Amino acid sequence: MDKKKQFKNIVKSCENRFGRGDSASWKHSDFSDFSSEIQRATKISISVNTLKRIFGKISVDDNYLPQQATIEALKNYAGDYIDEDPIDQVNVSATENTTKSSSPNKSRVVRGVFLVLLLVLLGCLFLITKDKDLGEIKISSTEGLLPKTAVFDLELPSSDDSLFIDFGDKSAPIHLTKGIERISHTYLFPGVFKVEIKDSEKPLVETKIYVPSNKWLGLGFFRQREIPNSYYAFPAVRSGKDSVFHISNLQLQNAGLDTVKSYFTRLCNFTPIEKYSDNFVFETTFKNAKPNKAIYCNSMRFQISGIEQMIRFNFVSSGCSSKVLNAISEEIVSGNNTNLSRFVIDLEKWNTAKLINRNKRLQLYVNDKLIYEGVYKKSVGDLRGVFVEFEGNGYVKNCTLKSLEGKILYNF
Template identity: 50%
Template sequence: MKSSLEPIFFQNTMNKKTKLKDIIVCCEIRFDNGSAANWKHSDFCSFSDAIMKDTGVNISANTLKRIFGKITVDNDYQPQQATIEALAKYGRNIVLETPIQSENVYLKRYSSKAIVLIIGLFVMSLCMIYYVKKYKKITGIIRLSNIEGQLPQTTFFDLILPNTQDSLFVDFGDKSLLQSVNPTLKKIAHTYLFPGVFEVKLRTAEKTIANTKVLVESNKWIGLGFHNQQDVPNRHYEFTAFKTGKDSLFHIPNQQLFTLGLDTLKPLYVRLCNYASTGYKSDNFVFETTFKNKVKPNGVYCNSTQFQITGLESKIRFKFTNHGCSYRVLNFVSEQTLDGSKMNLSAFAIDLSNWTTIKMVNKNKHLELFVNGKSIYQGKYQQPLGEIKGVFLEFAENGFVKSCSLKSLDEKILFLF
């Protein structure tokens, strides 16, 4: 009896832990906030809110930190089945067929010597599996084959999938749910509801096998209103952007956002953007914009505005916050990441309630950034942006825009609002 139970038990244990690991990875990918190893408590609170909104199940931030290894737990710790099913639904709409149970019930049946021997064999098996998976090269192809429509745009891909026991997924790059694919699938399609440059990945739960890029064009300035980044693929308010009023400003009133379905009492974002093929492939340009944030009537809060220049191969994004909130600044300069939680980015904390002019000059990958004529950042990067495809200016809450432009160094207009 003993010898027949042992393989079954440890095979089940390994399968359950592998499934939970896959679920965790899928949740991390969908939440799209970088590696969970770098998440702070506030990130786990936001993650908890996202799960609650998507599944109706409330998982506390501390429980999530235990599951993701941020809080030390016993070796036999396992989350409740309802918690695992909620994570599975959020990550990729999979419900485990077999509840994950504590190992203690089974381990008590074996003597201590047998347990040591079996655990040793189990660890050796895991090491062998890890080694094979790590060094076994899995190849595949995902290739853009056709597009239909423009905003919304349905995009078609050809697939050549590997013969592997690993689960395969397509990540369409727009924060929508991962699409599970089986090895016999030859084609797949996806509809994009907002403009941008999206990296589409063919992947397992642990690594990317192949990728391609998709441009969804607007060919005009449009506005987007949404509650958080994870909502954008499914629920956002989109409108043609233009200047109004005697001061010729862009602004979308909260009342209009509320009328169209956005709860303006909750945190929201408003984005002004334009994506189109420019044919311009040089890392030599000037970006300039004048804006201000809409001020909340009272309370202590962190507000922000960020802009992004998007190339086919990479991007430049700078974020500005009100004073005291530079901890929240997260900037991307092509292959580089500037994180306000790990370095002093207090120069990016400014008075957002007043009109502010931002100017960024890029000369052959050497950047200089000015705020109201004062230089606050200088740096350089290595990876070219590729062909310039778009630009956006985004407000936490709401804001006003006087102007926004991207020009080559010889004054050729790439984007102008």
């Protein structure tokens, strides 16, 4: 069996052992789980991007073969699932018999085999070099829950431009010096973050990291670019006669947050949930605290995060519709170039927002009035968390996410 055909056999056998159906329908989370399972079984780490190249999710040359260590790891993982092709075994036996019967033929076969092996070796060296040129980010280890420190192993892509790594949490990008192979970062916020190596124009390589909270959490902070110097976490508890979530200015000030500046408060829960990715009902009842400033754009937003994409809607006070920024999976809709005046509401009164998602078909109601209806294409993936966030301070009576059948997935 030639090396390419044998490799395809190994890949198919790995797919069979993993047991999640046709790899063509696998999502990012499946490849992430597959990478972890291979590491558990073989003690060898194969990155998600490499697996995507192997299984055709990332385009490569027709003659692509990964490094030999990767092939051996896949072969070890497949184990008894590998089904050798009996036709190729017969052909090998026939070739052996022919070479034994004729000395000149044997000499020619030896030379042919040598040339084939030489070509395969040169091809592998070329592909390995090309694979490295594409670059790669791998999460080699993590420590802690929240905060969580992640260590990333890097293979820098070939580029004549300066390279930077963006950790996805709105912290400042870090310049990558030539030859760097490892870098770490501490995440203070729970969420799903896209980590990218980019040049001055565009992202070149990416991966994702999930930082869970595994409970409801209250957060207070200045703009996220200023983290970690101005970040505070609070227990998410109900208080007051109305039994609502609210972080008072006094609490924020006692923790060291200067409430004279612009600040944000958030109620969130990032606990992983499988299934229900594009079929759910989200509902929250909220109001913003009265702003201290006489003329000010008040805002509130909520977000449902999946491992692949997110859905986020933004509400603002009167006169501020240009500041609305909604994210609907692959689509970003900005008030800068779209009329989003329907997302202007009286934030100082109690409002109830209800988002119904039926197989990527969205309907958003505010106080029982339909204000948005639309369809998206890219699945958000398995659910990873929700949040309600205020510019300034606010109150939350409830925040729930249920399946279409009424099963409670998140509930505050």
